[in-house]
Amino acid sequence: MIDLLKKRLTSTTRYVAWLGMFFLLAAMIITTVDVVLRKVDNQGIYGTIDLIQLMIVSAAYLSIPHAFMTKSHVSVSILSDMMAPRYAALSQVLATFLSFCFMLAIAWFGYAQAQMQSEYGDISITLGIPMIYYWVPVLLGSALSAAVTVCIAAEQFPIILNGGPTMLSQDK
Amino acid sequence: MSSSLIGLLAFAALFGLIAIRVPIAIAMGVVGAVGGLAINGFDSVAFIMGSVPFESIFPYSLSVIPLFILMGVFSAKAGLSRALYDAAHAFIGHYKGGLAMATVGACAAFGAICGSSLATAATMCRVAMPEMRRRNYDDGLASATIAAGGTLGVLIPPSVIMVIYAILTEQSIGRLFAAALIPGLLATVLYMVAIKIKTARNPEQGPADERVNWPERIVAMINVWPVMVLFGVVIGGIYAGWFSPTEAAAIGAIGAFLLALFKRQLSFKTFLDCLDETASTTGMIFLILIGTAVFNYFVETTGLPQSLVASVGELGWDPYVILILLIVFYVVLGCFMDALSMILLTLPFIYPLITSLGFDPIWFGVIMVSVVEVGLITPPVGMNLFIIMAGTPGLKLQTISRGVISFLFADVARLALLILFPALSLWLPALLMD
Amino acid sequence: ETIELKLSHFLPSSHPTQKEFLEPWAKELEERTNGQVKVSIFPAGSAFGHVAKQYDQVKAGVVDISHGLTGFPRGRLPRTLIMDLPFLTKSSDAASRTLWDLYPEYLAQEYAGLKVLALHAHNPGLIHTRGKQVKSMEDLKGMRLRAPSAAISMMLKQLGATPVGLPPTQVYENLQKGVIDGNVFPYEAVHGFKLSEVLDYHLDAKAYTTSFYFVMNEKKYNALPADVRTVIDDMSGESLVAKFGPWWNSWDKPGLADIENKGNPIVTLSDTQREEWRVALQPTTDGYIKGLEEKGVTNAREIYDAAVKTIAKYEQ
Ligand code: NA
Ligand code: NA
Numbered sequence: 001m002i003d004l005l006k007k008r009l010t011s012t013t014r015y016v017a018w019l020g021m022f023f024l025l026a027a028m029i030i031t032t033v034d035v036v037l038r039k040v041d042n043q044g045i046y047g048t049i050d051l052i053q054l055m056i057v058s059a060a061y062l063s064i065p066h067a068f069m070t071k072s073h074v075s076v077s078i079l080s081d082m083m084a085p086r087y088a089a090l091s092q093v094l095a096t097f098l099s100f101c102f103m104l105a106i107a108w109f110g111y112a113q114a115q116m117q118s119e120y121g122d123i124s125i126t127l128g129i130p131m132i133y134y135w136v137p138v139l140l141g142s143a144l145s146a147a148v149t150v151c152i153a154a155e156q157f158p159i160i161l162n163g164g165p166t167m168l169s170q171d172k
Numbered sequence: 173m174s175s176s177l178i179g180l181l182a183f184a185a186l187f188g189l190i191a192i193r194v195p196i197a198i199a200m201g202v203v204g205a206v207g208g209l210a211i212n213g214f215d216s217v218a219f220i221m222g223s224v225p226f227e228s229i230f231p232y233s234l235s236v237i238p239l240f241i242l243m244g245v246f247s248a249k250a251g252l253s254r255a256l257y258d259a260a261h262a263f264i265g266h267y268k269g270g271l272a273m274a275t276v277g278a279c280a281a282f283g284a285i286c287g288s289s290l291a292t293a294a295t296m297c298r299v300a301m302p303e304m305r306r307r308n309y310d311d312g313l314a315s316a317t318i319a320a321g322g323t324l325g326v327l328i329p330p331s332v333i334m335v336i337y338a339i340l341t342e343q344s345i346g347r348l349f350a351a352a353l354i355p356g357l358l359a360t361v362l363y364m365v366a367i368k369i370k371t372a373r374n375p376e377q378g379p380a381d382e383r384v385n386w387p388e389r390i391v392a393m394i395n396v397w398p399v400m401v402l403f404g405v406v407i408g409g410i411y412a413g414w415f416s417p418t419e420a421a422a423i424g425a426i427g428a429f430l431l432a433l434f435k436r437q438l439s440f441k442t443f444l445d446c447l448d449e450t451a452s453t454t455g456m457i458f459l460i461l462i463g464t465a466v467f468n469y470f471v472e473t474t475g476l477p478q479s480l481v482a483s484v485g486e487l488g489w490d491p492y493v494i495l496i497l498l499i500v501f502y503v504v505l506g507c508f509m510d511a512l513s514m515i516l517l518t519l520p521f522i523y524p525l526i527t528s529l530g531f532d533p534i535w536f537g538v539i540m541v542s543v544v545e546v547g548l549i550t551p552p553v554g555m556n557l558f559i560i561m562a563g564t565p566g567l568k569l570q571t572i573s574r575g576v577i578s579f580l581f582a583d584v585a586r587l588a589l590l591i592l593f594p595a596l597s598l599w600l601p602a603l604l605m606d
Numbered sequence: 607e608t609i610e611l612k613l614s615h616f617l618p619s620s621h622p623t624q625k626e627f628l629e630p631w632a633k634e635l636e637e638r639t640n641g642q643v644k645v646s647i648f649p650a651g652s653a654f655g656h657v658a659k660q661y662d663q664v665k666a667g668v669v670d671i672s673h674g675l676t677g678f679p680r681g682r683l684p685r686t687l688i689m690d691l692p693f694l695t696k697s698s699d700a701a702s703r704t705l706w707d708l709y710p711e712y713l714a715q716e717y718a719g720l721k722v723l724a725l726h727a728h729n730p731g732l733i734h735t736r737g738k739q740v741k742s743m744e745d746l747k748g749m750r751l752r753a754p755s756a757a758i759s760m761m762l763k764q765l766g767a768t769p770v771g772l773p774p775t776q777v778y779e780n781l782q783k784g785v786i787d788g789n790v791f792p793y794e795a796v797h798g799f800k801l802s803e804v805l806d807y808h809l810d811a812k813a814y815t816t817s818f819y820f821v822m823n824e825k826k827y828n829a830l831p832a833d834v835r836t837v838i839d840d841m842s843g844e845s846l847v848a849k850f851g852p853w854w855n856s857w858d859k860p861g862l863a864d865i866e867n868k869g870n871p872i873v874t875l876s877d878t879q880r881e882e883w884r885v886a887l888q889p890t891t892d893g894y895i896k897g898l899e900e901k902g903v904t905n906a907r908e909i910y911d912a913a914v915k916t917i918a919k920y921e922q
Contacts, residue, residue, distance in 0.1 A: 017451035024238050024450065031239075031422035035415050038768065042748040046763065049232050049771040052418075056235040057226075059451075060458035066448070067455030073195035074456060074558040076569045080193040088193075095194040102201045106462075109222035116662070121901065122679040126759050126771050131679065138226055212668075219668045220653065227656050233773065330779050336651075338800060340620050345778050345800045413784025469653035516651030520619040 002154050009151050013065040016144060020062025020137070027055035047127035054124075057134050061141030068099070068148040089159035096156075100149040106142040114139060175211050179474035182207040183508065186467075190552050197456075197463035200508075200553070204467035211473055220469050228465035229458055232418070233288075233332065238454045239421035240291045243428050244298030245446045247399075250432030255396045257303035262384040262392040269371030269378030271307060272317045273364045275300045279321030280360040281407065283328035289511075289548055291421070293322025293556040294453065297563040310377035313370060315567055316549075316575030319556040320363050320582070323545040326511070328356035333511055333544070337537045340519050344534075350601040351534045355542065355590055362582040370578045398435075402427040456562040460555065468513040477505060477514075481521040491529040492591075498522065499543050499587065506547015507554070514544050538597040539590055546583050549576050609830065611635075611645045614654035614663065615673035621798060622857045624649055627849075628673065631841065638837045645671075661819075665719050670826045676817040677755050683716045684903050688910050689727055689817040691891050692761045693884035696812045699851025700920035701727035705817060706847040707916050712909045717819070721827040723842035724820040726850035728792045729858050730812035732872075735788035736781050739807040741873050743886060752777050752789035757894060758814050762790075764890045774799055781805065790814070793861030794854065802864035810874040811883065820846070 030051055038044040045051075067073055075095070080088045114135035122131040182203050189199035208217045247253045257271060264270035275296065282292050296318050304314035326333050329349035338345040371378035384392075406424040409415050415423065432438040438446075471477065484497050505514055519540075526536050548556040551573040561567050590596055613632060617623045624647065632645035648654040654663055660674030661682055676686045686705065695701040705713070705725035713725070731754070733740055740746055747766035753759040759769035770786050774795065780786045781804040789801070790813060796802055820842075827835065865872060875883070891910075898906035 014448070017455070018444070018447055020454075021447040021451050024242060024454070027235060028239060028242065028422045028425045031419050032426050035419050035423065038750070039414070042768070044750075044768050044770075046769075047759075047771070052235050053230060053232055056232075056238065057229055059238055059454055060229050063451040063455030064459050065455070066451045067453075067459065070448075070452050072452040072456045072562055073197060073459060074561050074569075075193045075195045076190050076552060079191045091192040094192065095189075095198070098189070098194055098202045099198045102198050102205070102463075105205065105221045106225045109218050110225060112218075113222035113226070113662075117679065120679075121681045123681040125677075125680050125756060126753075126769070128680070128756070131681075134230075135226070138229075142225070215666060216668050219663060219666050223656070223659055223662070227659065231773065232771075233776065332775070335775050335778060339775065339798065340618050342620055343800075344803060346782075346803045416780055416783070416785045419785075472653050513651075520649075 002151070006151050006155065009148055010069055013069040013144065013148060016062050016140070017066035020059045020066075020141075023055040023062070024059040027052050027059070030055075047124075050124040050127040050129055054129065054134055058137040061137040064103075064141050065144040065148050068145050068152070073099075086160055089156040093153050093156045093160070096149040096153040100146050100153070103142045103145040103149065107139055107146060110135065110138055110142065175474045176476055176479060178207055178210050179471065179476040182470065182474075186508065187552070195459075196553060196558065197459040199463070200460075200467035201463035204463070204470040207470040208466075208473065211470070220466065224465045224469060225462045228461050234458075234461070236288060236418045236421050237291050237294060237457060238450065239418065239425055240295040241298065241453050241457075242446075242450050243421060243425040244295040245450050246425060246428035246432050246438075248298045248302060249442055249446050250428060250435055250437040252399045252402070252428060252431060253299035253303055254306075255392075256299065256399050257307075259392040259396040261307065261381065262389045265307070265381040266383040268375050268380045269313070269367040270380070271300075271304055271309065272313060272367045272371070272378050275304070275314075275317050276321045276324075276360060276363045276367065279318070279324045280328055280356070283324035283326070283356070284407070288332065289322045289325040289545065290457065290555055290559060291417075292325030293318055293559045294457065294563065296321060297560045301560070301564050307381070308379050310374075310575070311564075311567060312571045312575030313367070313377045314575075315560045315564060315572040316579055317363075317367065319549045319554070319560050319572060319576060320366075320579035322556045322559070323548055324356065324360060324363075326541060326545050327352065327359050329353060331541070333515060333541055334537065336512065336515060337519070337540060340515075341523050341533055341537065343537060344605075347534055347601045347605060348537050350604050351538050351597040352541065354596050354600055355538050355586065358589065358596065359542075359582075359586055362586050363579060366578045366582040398431050402431060453559070453562050457559060460558055464509070464513070464555075468509060471509065472513075477518050478521050481518055481525065485521075485525045491531065494525075494529060495531070495539075495591070498526075499539070502540075502543045503546050503550065506544055507550050507552060509547070509553075511544035511547060514547070515540065532594065532598065534601065535590075535594050535597045539587065542583070542587060542590065546580070549579060551576070608641065609643045609834070611643060611671060611826075612648060612654065612669040613645050613671040613673075614648040614652070614660060614669040616650050616655055616657035616660055616675060616678075617673075618651070618798075619647075619649040621649075622794070622853070623673065626857075627853060631846075635837060635841060638841075639834050642831070643834055664821055664823050667823050667826060669823075671723070671820075671822045673818060673820045676819060680756060681901075683713075683819070684898055684901070685713050685716055685906075685909055686725065686817055686819065687757075688895075688898075688906065688913060690755055690814060691757050691894060691910070692814045692887050693812070693880060694913060695727070695815055695917050696730060696880075696921055697851060698727055698729040698815070698854035699848075700917050701730075701815050701817070702847050702850040703920050704913055704916040706844060708909065708912060712905070712912065717821060719824050720821040721824045722819065722821050723838070724846040724850070725817065726820070726847060726854075727815040727817040728794065729854045730815050731790050731792040731795075733788060733790055733809040733811055733813060734796065734801065734805045735807045735809075736805050737784075737787060739871070739873075740788070740809050743883060749787040750785070752780070752786050754790055754816060755814070757890075758790055760890045760894065761813070761887055764887060777801060778804055792816075792854075793858035793865075795861070797861035797864050802861070802868050802870070805865075806870055808865060808870060808872040810872055812875070812880060813883075 034044040034048045080091050118132040186199055186203045260274040279296050329352050334348050338348045406420045548554050557572050654669050658678045660672045663669050664672035676683045743765050749767045750770055751762055751767050752772050753769035762769040777789050895906045
């Protein structure tokens with residue numbers, strides 16, 4: 001069960017991260033085209049900054065679940081390296097629980113904020129892109145991150161129960 | 173319970189959570205949110221959690237970070253950085269620690285175009301770390317070199333932090349840039365000296381290779397020309413005013429991508445690997461920015477930094493003793509907070525104090541920027557340390573922290589020189605502008 | 607028991623808005639209420655100093671009083687923002703008084719749940735350039751200028767220039783490197799961001815203004831003791847609005863002095879020339895108003911006309 005869930009989530013987070021990177025590549029191309037156009041005929045792309053901001057927000061938030069899945073978020077392992085696997089797994093569960101709370105809080109309170117901005121009709125500064133588009137990746141990324149932390153925590157339970165070998169040694 | 177007490181408890185909780193392996197970004201975010209709840213109540217925290225995680229990612233100036241990471245990843249995968257380090261190795265590889273010194277030099281050159289420590293560290297990490305590992309450099313030395321070198325992104329003008337300092341204190345930005353130039357070069361030289369001393373005592377950390385003969389050097393130079401062209405366009409373009417640093421990062425990333433394609437180093441699989449790597453690092457850096465922003469919101473509402481600065485001012489001691497106390501205070505605070513927040517939070521209180529003690533505002537600007545940059549490489553919370561850990565599989569905080577000690581000595585030496593000889597900062601602006 | 611009021615704004619703590627307006631205002635409030643009220647100020651860079659959050663946070667009651675920019679977030683206060691259209695006004699005083707006159711009939715609905723203490727606008731901004739002097743509309747063709755707002759972006763675009771959006775703190779560096787050729791700012795910001803160092807020419811076109819609001823959370827206001835409310839009423843509204851003209855005049859002086867000390871030429875447009883610019887830009891203005899009407903501000907034209915009329919009255 002957990003294995004299947006993990007498999008699904010791993011591929012989901014990877015595709016979502018690729019989508020985020022697609023936005024980053026788009027930001028790269030738009031910025032370059034803007035520079036080239038402005039050298040050629042003195043007219044860049046109108047509202048480049050609005051577009052780049054949308055793409056960077058997307059790249060950032062869509063990458064965060066992938067960073068959770070690949071355990072790229074930086075942590076300090078001095079103490080847990082010295083713990084018995086069972087206790088290390090316990091502290092890992094606490095860590096993922098806090099991650100879950102924090103990411104869920106971002107999604108939860110962010111949703112309320114996004115809804116309000118959408119009701120007010122807030123738009124981006126130059127192009128007038130509705131701000132709700134900027135919120136979509138934020139909400140998606142934080143909610144998916146919360147889901148990933150549940151899966152990581154679930155992995156630890158057999159270790160806590162059996163005191164078996166931990167995968168922690170592979171992590172950074 | 174008073175706000176200051178809650179503040180102190182929160183710092184203890186942050187330490188505790190980090191020690192039991194909670195991701196640092198999450199530890200800061202959770203402590204910030206819970207502490208904020210204790211001081212300001214639910215409505216305030218609900219509002220902050222709804223807005224800060226968005227606004228801390230939103231500024232356009234941040235786009236430079238993932239774009240430079242992308243450039244670094246493409247450069248590494250396409251073997252561009254390898255060619256660069258082969259060339260550096262051909263010329264200085266026979267010196268102990270030669271490649272580490274070359275890395276510091278490259279960081280300085282990068283710092284001269286880019287105003288951000290994070291972007292400098294993230295880019296150089298991709299380029300330099302695998303190459304130094306390949307040449308059997310000690311992980312601690314190699315990673316700490318890049319972490320310290322990354323601070324040159326801010327120490328060498330232009331830099332965002334200097335602009336903020338100048339605006340808050342009503343000083344000339346141009347003057348501050350001029351004042352920071354010699355101290356920035358001094359930092360570069362002292363980092364090289366630190367590497368020299370370290371590798372003289374532990375030669376195995378930065379092993380010297382055999383001297384390379386001139387025909388081989390010329391071959392290495394020929395191999396490196398496409399990279400030189402790319403870096404030349406990126407750096408020269410910013411100097412010439414063709415484009416801004418963010419635009420340079422985009423152009424550099426496209427250039428590295430095209431070079432990789434042209435050298436047939438980029439299969440579809442490698443391309444996806446590049447995206448994976450960029451995504452992991454980007455996600456990690458931005459989550460830290462979010463966590464730090466939430467934590468800073470809380471620290472600020474405790475009023476702790478302000479009251480500490482105020483109580484130092486009331487001591488009425490010798491100006492230099494107070495100055496040193498303040499420096500110690502910033503270094504300690506820098507173990508938990510990011511540089512920009514520290515400046516914004518404390519400068520309104522510290523600046524009147526400093527000027528009333530008779531110190532020169534431009535000179536203090538240089539000191540202050542130097543001191544907050546030290547915070548980027550002091551454990552447990554040092555942004556540059558994290559960035560390098562994210563980009564380097566298997567690197568532990570203990571390892572990089574051990575390596576960073578000699579660079580902290582270099583920082584202390586530089587600060588002492590800057591305090592003892594104000595002319596290091598003030599001579600150039602006087603020469604250029606008076 | 608003292609009542610603590612949190613006052614937030616988005617400008618640096620060194621800005622005259624804090625030093626000469628907000629701090630003295632807070633102090634006067636504390637004194638006139640005999641210490642019943644204590645005000646703490648949160649400037650830019652603080653937890654409550656974000657420019658796009660001022661309106662939301664005062665409305666949510668996270669802070670009690672806020673000084674914010676009408677244009678952020680864009681779309682939130684479209685009626686008040688009409689004041690920011692190009693070539694509408696020549697002085698802060700007329701613009702501020704006009705906003706206050708328009709407030710009850712035309713603008714009040716944008717501030718539901720808020721007690722509006724004052725509305726104001728800065729002295730009209732100039733076109734500043736580096737390297738190339740701008741004297742006429744034609745001179746702007748092909749130049750890259752940092753624009754402060756959507757309306758000015760549209761204006762520059764119509765005149766053949768490329769508007770660039772940049773945070774104000776990055777204008778210096780990008781001017782110095784030549785990434786942009788100039789910017790559009792009032793004198794006050796030229797001093798605030800040290801821009802005279804990197805600018806060569808100035809066209810005093812009185813091209814545009816930027817409007818601000820100074821508001822209090824209505825629930826919080828209603829919950830205050832009657833004597834405190836009386837003091838606040840006395841310190842806000844018309845008496846406060848009247849102070850902004852003189853304030854902005856004096857806040858502009860250091861910027862003008864910076865430019866004069868450097869010896870940069872300043873060209874000032876005559877009223878006739880300004881009228882030529884205004885007429886040339888009428889399509890942009892009309893398009894902007896039409897856009898507002900389509901988005902539900904059905905009386906946008908009426909508000910604009912009322913603004914023109916009221917300003918004319920005050921500028922006589
Ligand atoms: Na720099
Ligand atoms: Na630190």
